[in-house]
Amino acid sequence: MNISKTFQDVLTITYKDLKEFERNRIGLVASIMMPIMLIAMFGYMFPSSSNVVHDVEVGIVNLDNGIYGKQLSDTIHLALSNSTAFKLVNVTALDDARNMMFAGTVKGAIVIPENLTQSLLSMNRAKIIILTNPAETSLSTAIAEGFNALINVVSRQFSYSLIARNMPGASPDFILEPIQSDVQSIVTGGGSYFDFVAPGFIGMGVMMSGLTAVGVAIAREREIGTLDGLLMAPISRTSIILGKTLAQTIRNLIQGTFIIALAIFLFGVHIRGNPLLIAAILILGTLSFLGLGILATSIAREQESAHFILGFLQFPMMFLSGILFPVEQMPVPLQVVSKVLPLTYAIDALRKVMILGSGIDAILLPLIILVAIAIVTVALGVPLFDRAVRK
Amino acid sequence: MPYAIHVEGLTKMFGNFTAVDKISFNISQGEIFGLLGPNGAGKTTTIKMLCTLLLPSEGKAEVDGHDVVKEADEVRKKIGVVTEKIIAYDRLTPVENLSIFGRLYGMDSKILKERIEELLKLVELWDFRKSLVGNFSSGMRQRLNVVRALIHDPDILFLDEPTIGLDPTSAYNIREQIRQLNKERRKTIFLTTHYMDEADRLSDRIGIIDYGKIIALDTPSNLKASVGPDATLEDAFIKLTGVKIRDEPVKNNRFRRPRPRFGGGFRHEHI
Numbered sequence: 001m002n003i004s005k006t007f008q009d010v011l012t013i014t015y016k017d018l019k020e021f022e023r024n025r026i027g028l029v030a031s032i033m034m035p036i037m038l039i040a041m042f043g044y045m046f047p048s049s050s051n052v053v054h055d056v057e058v059g060i061v062n063l064d065n066g067i068y069g070k071q072l073s074d075t076i077h078l079a080l081s082n083s084t085a086f087k088l089v090n091v092t093a094l095d096d097a098r099n100m101m102f103a104g105t106v107k108g109a110i111v112i113p114e115n116l117t118q119s120l121l122s123m124n125r126a127k128i129i130i131l132t133n134p135a136e137t138s139l140s141t142a143i144a145e146g147f148n149a150l151i152n153v154v155s156r157q158f159s160y161s162l163i164a165r166n167m168p169g170a171s172p173d174f175i176l177e178p179i180q181s182d183v184q185s186i187v188t189g190g191g192s193y194f195d196f197v198a199p200g201f202i203g204m205g206v207m208m209s210g211l212t213a214v215g216v217a218i219a220r221e222r223e224i225g226t227l228d229g230l231l232m233a234p235i236s237r238t239s240i241i242l243g244k245t246l247a248q249t250i251r252n253l254i255q256g257t258f259i260i261a262l263a264i265f266l267f268g269v270h271i272r273g274n275p276l277l278i279a280a281i282l283i284l285g286t287l288s289f290l291g292l293g294i295l296a297t298s299i300a301r302e303q304e305s306a307h308f309i310l311g312f313l314q315f316p317m318m319f320l321s322g323i324l325f326p327v328e329q330m331p332v333p334l335q336v337v338s339k340v341l342p343l344t345y346a347i348d349a350l351r352k353v354m355i356l357g358s359g360i361d362a363i364l365l366p367l368i369i370l371v372a373i374a375i376v377t378v379a380l381g382v383p384l385f386d387r388a389v390r391k
Numbered sequence: 392m393p394y395a396i397h398v399e400g401l402t403k404m405f406g407n408f409t410a411v412d413k414i415s416f417n418i419s420q421g422e423i424f425g426l427l428g429p430n431g432a433g434k435t436t437t438i439k440m441l442c443t444l445l446l447p448s449e450g451k452a453e454v455d456g457h458d459v460v461k462e463a464d465e466v467r468k469k470i471g472v473v474t475e476k477i478i479a480y481d482r483l484t485p486v487e488n489l490s491i492f493g494r495l496y497g498m499d500s501k502i503l504k505e506r507i508e509e510l511l512k513l514v515e516l517w518d519f520r521k522s523l524v525g526n527f528s529s530g531m532r533q534r535l536n537v538v539r540a541l542i543h544d545p546d547i548l549f550l551d552e553p554t555i556g557l558d559p560t561s562a563y564n565i566r567e568q569i570r571q572l573n574k575e576r577r578k579t580i581f582l583t584t585h586y587m588d589e590a591d592r593l594s595d596r597i598g599i600i601d602y603g604k605i606i607a608l609d610t611p612s613n614l615k616a617s618v619g620p621d622a623t624l625e626d627a628f629i630k631l632t633g634v635k636i637r638d639e640p641v642k643n644n645r646f647r648r649p650r651p652r653f654g655g656g657f658r659h660e661h662i
Contacts, residue, residue, distance in 0.1 A: 229539070
């Protein structure tokens, strides 16, 4: 089969499918509105859900060389020594802590500023910074609340000692609250729960339509009879599949753009990363879901079993890919399951780019995994489809 | 001159069910051949094997000298098929529908444009070229379905119940076009139908298939004469196949998807 003819055939089928999509206005609107509705529902339902957390790693940076910095750091360590919620990780520099947070190795950081001892000795109020990561909204809320409370206790103890020493010249404000905590986000502008759920549901929308798209489109053409028309034309089976895949990818990209635009407009979602990277993630995500869908529909000999297989893939992805809650917070067996779901990687990458403004180097691993899934599933699915249609 | 269609011991099994059982026949170029048979006799399965939509289990078939399995693409270029289900996209216009299929057949876009105009005028759909096929009546759809099969000017036409469910006028028009294509353009035509009258008037020769086997193959007049003077083709058909009604049996449907649909009925899915 001549390559340029195959290429032309692919484009013809793509064109045809896109024309059909374009004229199916209701379907188009529904596929864009569904993720928007879900973002709205969950964004309003759990404005800041602080779930019970466990084993969350938090960095602690002591920039103070004086006596109080050491004392404070020891107190925090001691207070959390038996905690199942937080685990402290010692970090030497502020930039290291930020980098670790961007990479996800720690979820938050406590920073004791360099002038702490000096301020306290000169009877000025000192501030301890709690750094949070808006890409992990439910965790960042828990970290902010937990450490706020802890620093409050530490501050109160300190104020008792001040009172006991009967410090002359200290202002009542300082005596009442010598140490204050200040919650800061690692990205400017903070982040709402909308910021957190939006990438999740955008990823889910891509998954839902990608997974079923080619299978359903082929089943539909079989049902109305037009598939026979394509199969009787002198074109390769591969061009039918590839044409449909390309059409669906373009459709998903357009759909994703609309959803993101609506999310920005309606819910004030922030996009900090490069839009081209977001497009790349949407394309690769779509391809890997399409591949899975083609594989599933080719293996299944009939429409009903295909629906079963697709349901089997869809539901775990909806709940275990970190759309609503961070994967790290799930029980270990479920975390293992989530590691094999392509949606986990798509959402992880989307979140890093959209919320943290990460560059390509930070999302290289998820991108490579998505490419691998797409290649393997399409390579297996196309010949299987070939056999299935001509039996 | 090679046969337009050459079939030898062609067999198709679906699991344990033999849909087509070692059939053999030849069709000359320029001939109109009618294949008749009760529901489930194997008509559609035979057509699907000849059109490269189904792989034969045994035997061989050649269309215009090309093997339907080994040279499927060559066969596909030579044939035009009017299937029982209408091959047209509802959300596209007739022009868009035809141009997509024309492009898949590798047609030059200028020739294709002229061809589309010619064909749509031929079946009186040119005035509706800008409306969506979804709004068409069943007669209009079937006319489009017929010209779609003609878009690449194939030498051999397969017509699987081309007039089913049409009103007498539309059916008459389709039959006239079949006749013209054969007389004026020398197209070989392979036709299946449930209308005895249609088969009688159109076909040069008629094959009758029952339980997957060809039980008679002759000219319409010889088939009628074998029953008696003044006999109709229907008399001959009933005499050969019997009067017992064959409804499609409920078979083991594990492999339902690739199975062709037998029998007719109205296309309720197009309403």
